[in-house]
Amino acid sequence: MLVNPGDVTTMTFDWGSIKWFVTPSSVPGAGSTLGEVIVNPGKGHARHNHPGAEEVIYVISGEAAQMVDDGKPFRIGEGDAVHIPKGVWHSTYNATWRPLRLIVTYTPGGEEKALEAAPDLRLLAAGAIPEWSQA
Numbered sequence: 001m002l003v004n005p006g007d008v009t010t011m012t013f014d015w016g017s018i019k020w021f022v023t024p025s026s027v028p029g030a031g032s033t034l035g036e037v038i039v040n041p042g043k044g045h046a047r048h049n050h051p052g053a054e055e056v057i058y059v060i061s062g063e064a065a066q067m068v069d070d071g072k073p074f075r076i077g078e079g080d081a082v083h084i085p086k087g088v089w090h091s092t093y094n095a096t097w098r099p100l101r102l103i104v105t106y107t108p109g110g111e112e113k114a115l116e117a118a119p120d121l122r123l124l125a126a127g128a129i130p131e132w133s134q135a
Helices: 111-117
Strands: 010-012 016-022 033-039 044-048 054-061 063-068 074-077 081-084 090-093 100-107 122-124
Touching: 016 111, 033 111, 044 063, 054 063, 054 074, 063 081
Parallel strands: none
Antiparallel strands: 010 016, 010 122, 016 033, 033 100, 044 090, 054 081, 054 100, 063 074, 063 090
């Protein structure tokens, strides 16, 4: 099944945006989740965990400070991959002036549903272009 970025909705938040390309609820038979995440300059994901799934983060471009298991943050950059076991606390912060582009997977899929409860979520229709403004 081909999934084109222009054919899926975009989740936007104060820190950036996400397009989920493969999820158990959108692709029949899918057992995992895969999406692209953009973290805007000077923004990040607050400390959180995924009790029911492991996560893999792959950096397409940019760099960030990554924290895993409440350890000391370390630098991640283009081509790096980070594995986060189930239930482990983690955060990602883009302290640079460039957008951070990530591929994120959850195994098993479904953890992306938790983001639907985020107070700053705005859901854009397929084909809509997110706007970012520096506050």
